[in-house]
Amino acid sequence: MPGTFKTEAIVLRSIRYGEADRVLHLYTPDRGRVGAVAKGVRRIKSRLGGRLEPFSRVKLVMHEGRGELCTISQADSVHAHASLRERRASLERATQACEAVLRLLDSTEPNRPAYNLLCNELALLDQHAEAAGRAQALAFRLKLLLAAGFAPELASCAACGEAEHLGAFSPSAGGVVCAGCEAGSFPLGEEAHRFLAGALAKPLSETPQAHEAALAQADRAIAETMEYHAHVRLRRVT
Ligand SMILES: [Zn+2]
Secondary structure (H helix, E strand, O other): OOEEEEEEEEEEEEEEEOOOEEEEEEEEOOOEEEEEEEOOOOOOOOOOHHHHOOOOEEEEEEEEOOOOOEEEEEEEEEEOOOOHHHOHHHHHHHHHHHHHHHHHOOOOOOOHHHHHHHHHHHHHHHHOHHHHOHHHHHHHHHHHHHHHOOOOEOOOOOOOOOOOOOOEEEOOOOEEEOHHHOOOOEEOOHHHHHHHHHHHHOOHHHOOOOOHHHHHHHHHHHHHHHHHHHOOOOOOOO
16 A cells, blocks of 8 residues: 555665665565665665665665565664774674675565664674674574574484484484484584574574584574575685
């Protein structure tokens, strides 16, 4: 139904469009993914311009017409995340986070935990240079999987329920597996297992640390779970 509405949003991606416009991919708390056009934003005198950069958290007034794209008529900044843009590593992590949301949550179905998670990740990347480490990037992906309904089973064997000897991970079974259910799995050491469980249980700001080898195993477990269950392939977190 055509009309005007207000929403908060994170700008996931911004694409040049026509002479002076931009098409924005937005993630919103109440409407999930929204596509919008921001008219004239590439003109120097634009009122909207600077507030609609990627990674910005904004309050918007939008008009919904008959077409697929809404039109933005007003934008107020909630958090510009200006500091993260000054650090290459933080900027890359923010790009990865937005890319993961773009690929994994592409519907208009609202998902408030996913929205809050993205806001939290961007705020942490903005406030702390050290938030751009590999561990937190992996924790973000794992929590995003949880928000999207694809969290791996980590407490007991995903195939038979056995609680001990969980030394492997099976994407098709959907989590850690015991020695008897190893078919189609790869090794997941104790440290990687502990990292995944801790990252899922703790807030993003308290992401546990782990050695590179354990993080590489955790990365594989997260990536293959995403590929197998959500059919989304993202670049690995390095
Ligand atoms: Zn088993």
